[in-house]
Amino acid sequence: MKSGGAPRRLEGLAFVAPFLLLYGVVLIWPLLMGIGISFHRADLFGAREWIGLGNYATALADPVVHQAIGNTLLLALLIVPPLTALALLLALALNRATRGAAVFRGIFFSSSVLSVTIVTLIWRFILTPDAGLLAVAADALGREPLPFLSDQALVIPAIAITTIWWSLGFPIMLFLAGLQQVPADVYEAAALDRAGRWTTFRHITLPAIRRTLLLVVMLQTVGQLQLFGQAQLLTGGGPGGGSRTIVLAIFEVAFGRWELGYATALAEILFAMILVVTLLQYWLVTRREDAG
Amino acid sequence: MSATSPRAGLSGPVLALLLVGAAVMLTPMVWTLLLSVKSNAALLGDSGAALSPPYTLDNYRAILADRLTSRWLLNSLIVSLGTTAGVLVLSSLAGFAFARLEFPFRRSLFLFVLLGLAIPEQAVILPRHQLFATLGLHNSYPGLILPGLTGSFGVFFMTQYFRAIPRDLDEAALLDGASRLRLFWSVLLPLTIPAQATLGVFTFLASWNDYWWPLISATTSDYYTLTVGLASAQMNYAQTSGLGFLMAQAVFASVPILIVYIVFQKQIVRAMAGTAVR
Amino acid sequence: MRWCGLLLLLLAGCAAPDQRPEIVVQRFFGECGVIHGGSTDVAAADTECGILTTLFNRFEAENPDIRLKVNVVAWPGYPQLAAQIAAGDPPDLVTMHQSVISDYQDRGLLEPMDGVLVEAGVDAATFTPAARAGVVKYGRVYAMPWDTIGRLFHINTRLMAQAGLMRDGKPVLPRSPDELLAQARQFKAATGKPYLVQAHVNAPDFHVALLYTYLLAQGDTIFPDARHVRLDTPAARQVVALFRQLHAEGLTTRNQDFPAATARFVQGGGGIFPVGTWMIGPYDAEAARPGSALYRSYAIAPFPRLWGQDAAFVDGHAWVMPRAARSRSERAAIARFLGFLARYNADWSRTGQLPAFQPVLETDSFRALPHRGDIVAIASTGTQLPEHVRRQSAIQGLIGEELEAAVTGIKPIDRALADAERRVNRLYAELP
């Protein structure tokens, strides 16, 4: 716009400086520190010994880490696609200006405002076979309640269901926002072209909200790969490590075993995983966009 | 009619499915509410008792008498409001500058900030714990608030929003003799209120629900946030005998945030739909 | 407007300066201010949480010149303590299991407490043998012992009678693994209920205590040195196999976490709950309550001898002082607090835990408490972990996780034990 000499040009820096200062000190600096620490045998209380890639080598050979990575990926897989599909369906149904739709929107968003402690508390007393609502229901039906929190085959789905219930709100909101960007006349044109409901969805709605879809999937994937509270509070990672996620493993290694170096190495591995997965998703979607 | 025409009402089958979905969403909450109004003794060993009277408000009376829960609530409010205010101020200032001002390294700095979108908290949290120990920031409000202020999303979001405001408003203000600060404060900032509301609500929710960081940074009960405080109670086996109380705590802790949500629901939806400036 | 409000809140957060010495006491055992409020009537309180809460209230009332800050943490509180120490902001006194002390002591995180105990008027010579073994490491006292925790059989005598397993008013307990299985089957057939009530979920200490006890009984050395554990042994396989068998046949409750198992036993949902001394108090109260499933039908017994000889693996609670700079007046306050606590050790033993001080153990009032005669020997004969065992809390988590997997049939026994051994040894290899 206007170039008004050095003071005016530095004025802009003054506006961004407060954020950049915090960003640098509280985010970027620890990030670099973490990479440094991960090359050490370091304990929580300050001892440091350089071991190069030792922690990474250990991690790659550690069956507990393998299990945690497997659990985390499985959880992401069990959460992200159903969550996305469900949210999209609900957004389609609720994308209208009626009072009823507003009430439903409120209901489906309400769980998102609860903190993880409360969500797990609620769901513990839904799922636990002793005092949970499902057990009460099973009792009433004369059935043996399912041990959701202690069976290796059930514990991951249980956490997934809890998480989906908890996280449905934001994707719905994002989809609603995306749907409202689609001009109404496109639908009118489609109706004139005698497009059916599915055709309209497939050829009009879906392409129009592709960016939103990508955003939802990426945000959710990144979020679920960092799943922590639900596993820690609901199952403690059990049974037999069957629900230990990577972040829970990081927490245990750092604060239970004091192995800060190993824990940061695990954190860097997770960081790399998240980068790869999101870049892959981004590439897959944009590549198809270029082709189409 | 098509499922996507915005003015039409809900058709029968869709409505039925929505009702089922709403029931699934609400049942856990109703169950929690029921448990919270039962005496702890009645629930011992038989939570099914919650389905029938008698009900009591004793658990809520107990919470109001318990200074810890109120303290945690206050802590959560301070931390969440502080984080929200901080994010709004920092993001607005930076967003305005990135969108509107010329300064050295503007583009590089913006890219540098965008980089933050790709950094998960996990990659930072352990070293940050060490760093804050060195700085003596643990068990303090700044220690709980500062990490929440480093999110790139707010800056990115506000930059985009400022960019969407027509530049001729800036020019009109310049011709009206406004300084940069006045332009920012009196002309552009008021126009970003929908964005502020959205960013504010999301920041508040995220901060309110944060768990990992307060768990390791706020380690004395004076500085527990509700999330951590409730977790400490939840994992104590001594609380088995206090199921009703535990659930009442959960309800009590959720009320403020539900109020925030209900108050701002319109803003959330409207601002997310990206209302144009004019 | 909002800024002003925030500022006010922040200002409210920092109270006026207080000249009194402040001590921060961190404990687990739960939060029960709701029930006990500001009560100082220690004698009237029950449960671990209740007794400690009233004790602290009483100390504050009697010592207005000391500021006592109480910090309740989630059990067992060690991740939090580690975070606090790493943050350079540890509490002044912390409840710690005696088995965990070595770990922190070895890393130089604890202060020796010989001096402060003398100042407190607490004579280390009065510690019971089990307590002494728990808090003395390499010749120095690193904690004030608070109790000794033993593991026992909590028995529902009504159900045992129903199963024909009572003789002369005493429960009939097995003397070998085969007998255990036989009695368990007999019990199940007669009552339709599982013989054992156990916690398999999220309760690593549960199976670890069983395993340690029966390894000690068979003379196995679990921790040969400071860097190794030995778990993949025939003795260990035998023990795990027995419990796996019980689980497989449905002779024990399944899928319960600790709170669930506790509640199940109260409801008369099983015959024997092999858990710690701390449940004696609550279950006694149930046994005295008409209408309870345990009414007049509650007994306890040490773990029966199934292999080798009688043995008891014990642990205990203790108060430790994390290393930190403290003023003379703060030290004096801590000493006064410790002296105060020691005087109330008898009240603590009402929970069921064994007192840490020999004189308390020998009082008539303690001997008069129900069932205590059956277990008092543990305070002298109970075996603590060797002092070179570090990372007990983390290790217990690892071993317990593998044991849960083995007992519940998720993993083959051999592999679970091998994995447990490997994981612990790997952890040790990482230690300095």
Place this chain on the structure above:
Amino acid sequence: MASLALKDVHKSYGDTLVLDRVSLEVAARELIAFLGPSGSGKSTLLRIIAGLETADGGEVWLEGRRIDALPPGDRGVAMVFQHYALYPHMTVRENMAFGLRNAGVPKPEIDARIAQAAHVLEIEAQLEKKPGQMSGGQRQRVAIGRAIVKQPKLFLLDEPLSNLDAALRTRTRVELAQLRQRVDAALIMVTHDQAEAMTLADRMVVLNERRIQQVGTPMDIYARPANAFVARFVGSPAMTLAPATVMPGNDRFARVRLAGGAEVMTRVPRNGLVDGAPVSLGLRPEHVSLAPAEAATLQAEVILVERLGDRTFVYACLADGLEMIAQDIGSSAVRVGDRVGLRIDGDAAHLFEADGTGRHADAAT
């Protein structure tokens, strides 16, 4: 004394020159229109005067004060933006007061000025409304009001009518004309609409290709366009430029021959024109009429008929492909495809030399 003076103003964006040494003087209370196609630099020039852009060189003077180094707010100019740029979150009153408050005008005076302007613009009833609640025309008035209350020495209007529908545009044009009677300041408006410029402006500045092509009164520019660009840009339909050559001869006025062979005698003095030189013959539609074959200069085929009611424009194609526009009476019976004769009024014709320079019929005779 000149109110506004531009001296050698030039400006480039990077390597792209957008204004090439522009100089101009505007008299007090004069209304000037900057007219030109998009990209001609007219908006840039306006923005340089306003201070929204900084010139690379040259000077801008207003009422005897050099202003090009001053911030926009201190220059004593007011601007009405194309899209009005009203502050959406402020009421009309606040919109108008904003600049005055920034300038430290006392409150009573602000109120007085707003009341006055609102009265003149008939927006008194809208003062407490926000721009979003108003129609386009009302917003336009508010934008003007916001400029008036500042009592500037110079008004700048950027495409003031382009956002209005046709009916409103005509009305606003009248209002703008009245406005300038009331304000004691010069006005500069930027427009690409020549009708707007011609009806409103005292003088027009035609810009193209980074330079001022011609400055003059509307009639002057219409009648005596300085070059081929101005000739074609001003006037609608545009002037026909027919390729021709100068015929040798000794007449006072030039005679030219069209490519198709027809000859036209003009009243353009021939002094300086080289015999046989290629020129363009400039003909406005009103100087070409339909005629019976014997009275016609040219024969052509009608390709388009534009009926305006009071007159008819006939687009006709000559044998050599040249298109020429003729004007006929309103009730013309001509139809597409008709072969017609065209009669050229050589007395009103213009000639443009190869470099575009215009030569016009001698008005003296």
